[in-house]
Amino acid sequence: MGIQTSINHTTDYAAIKAKQNVAWGSGDYSKVGVTLQITGEELAEAMDMKADAKVLDVAAGNGNATLAFARRFCNVTSTDYVEALLEASSRRAEAEGLFVTYKVADAESLPFEEQSFDAVVSTFGVMFTPNQHQSAAELQRIVKTGGKIGMASWTPESFVGQLFKTIGKHVPPPAGVNSPAVWGNGAWLEEAFGGTCEILSFQRKNFMLRYRDAEHFLDYFRTFYGPMHKAFEALDANGQAALRSDVLALVEKFDVSTHESLCISSEYAEVILERL
Numbered sequence: 001m002g003i004q005t006s007i008n009h010t011t012d013y014a015a016i017k018a019k020q021n022v023a024w025g026s027g028d029y030s031k032v033g034v035t036l037q038i039t040g041e042e043l044a045e046a047m048d049m050k051a052d053a054k055v056l057d058v059a060a061g062n063g064n065a066t067l068a069f070a071r072r073f074c075n076v077t078s079t080d081y082v083e084a085l086l087e088a089s090s091r092r093a094e095a096e097g098l099f100v101t102y103k104v105a106d107a108e109s110l111p112f113e114e115q116s117f118d119a120v121v122s123t124f125g126v127m128f129t130p131n132q133h134q135s136a137a138e139l140q141r142i143v144k145t146g147g148k149i150g151m152a153s154w155t156p157e158s159f160v161g162q163l164f165k166t167i168g169k170h171v172p173p174p175a176g177v178n179s180p181a182v183w184g185n186g187a188w189l190e191e192a193f194g195g196t197c198e199i200l201s202f203q204r205k206n207f208m209l210r211y212r213d214a215e216h217f218l219d220y221f222r223t224f225y226g227p228m229h230k231a232f233e234a235l236d237a238n239g240q241a242a243l244r245s246d247v248l249a250l251v252e253k254f255d256v257s258t259h260e261s262l263c264i265s266s267e268y269a270e271v272i273l274e275r276l
Contacts, residue, residue, distance in 0.1 A: 011176030016130040017106070019174075021081055024128075027229040030062035030088035032221065033124075039152045039207060039268070040064030040123050046201065047150045047272055049074055053118040058139065059107045059125025063089025063100070065152075069121065070098040077117075079105035080125070107135045115144040123152040124268075127183035130174070136192040140275060149197065149273040155184035155204065159254040159266035164227070166250055170243045171231045184269040197273040209264040214251045217262055218244065 043065055049055060051073040057066045062085050066078040070093065078100050080086050086102045093100045105111055107122075107129050120143045129135040139149050154160040161181035168179075182188040186202055193199070211217040221228045228247075232240050257263035 013131045016174045023226040023230045024082045026226045027224040031224045033062040037064045040068035044068035055119045056117040058122045065121045065123045077101045110138045112142045119148045121150040127153045127180040130177045140196045143275045147275045151271045153183035155267045156181040167231045201272040203270045206265045211262045
């Protein structure tokens with residue numbers, strides 16, 4: 001039984017993706033992404049794939065999950081629609097002597113045959129696609145029966161989920177696009193995947209964003225994290241000051257540090273599904 005998808009035909013997903021591509025290509029996400037490496041390692045351990053398994057990393061960014069599965073001798077194909085991020089991942093793989101196949105690809109229209117992979121994974125990647133049900137359908141289409149889908153996604157209640165909500169107050173998202181954090185919501189996952197997949201595991205975990213202090217975090221994300229970089233760029237001086245104030249207040253709320261350095265706890269969902 002296929003999943004039910006609700007598509008808003010008035011939403012111009014192509015135009016939205018074009019803007020997103022520019023946003024993620026601005027700054028230098030690889031400098032932020034590399035700090036999340038542990039989440040890729042934990043997902044690879046949890047999925048327990050055999051050596052030589054065919055694994056597809058979707059919206060792979062600079063390759064945290066890609067490299068984690070390649071270290072476990074899986075045959076990994078790494079995809080993203082931002083070529084610069086794949087190039088950053090390729091340099092990391094080359095430095096470690098890992099073998100990875102790279103391909104520029106849109107998560108909503110993956111250029112692979114049905115049931116081509118033993119596993120499909122995405123860490124904080126596919127959740128940012130604008131047509132969420134379409135990308136969920138694509139993950140299910142290209143994984144083999146009995147294969148696994150593994151994801152790490154920020155939850156709506158998390159620091160990053162609230163950060164996007166805060167940014168959206170100042171620079172509203174495109175009409176018809178839901179929050180990326182729905183991918184960290186169990187009910188939404190059941191709706192999007194329940195028709196063809198069984199949820200084997202849904203674990204809430206916490207990732208610690210560690211920076212020198214709140215100002216360091218803000219400057220780092222404003223410089224390198226594409227969505228925040230573009231949000232500040234879109235605002236005038238007063239708007240930038242207001243966004244800055246709200247982000248710093250959010251940082252203070254989620255700071256769990258026990259010393260002078262900043263430690264922001266951000267919840268995410270590590271999810272493993274089996275394709276029926």
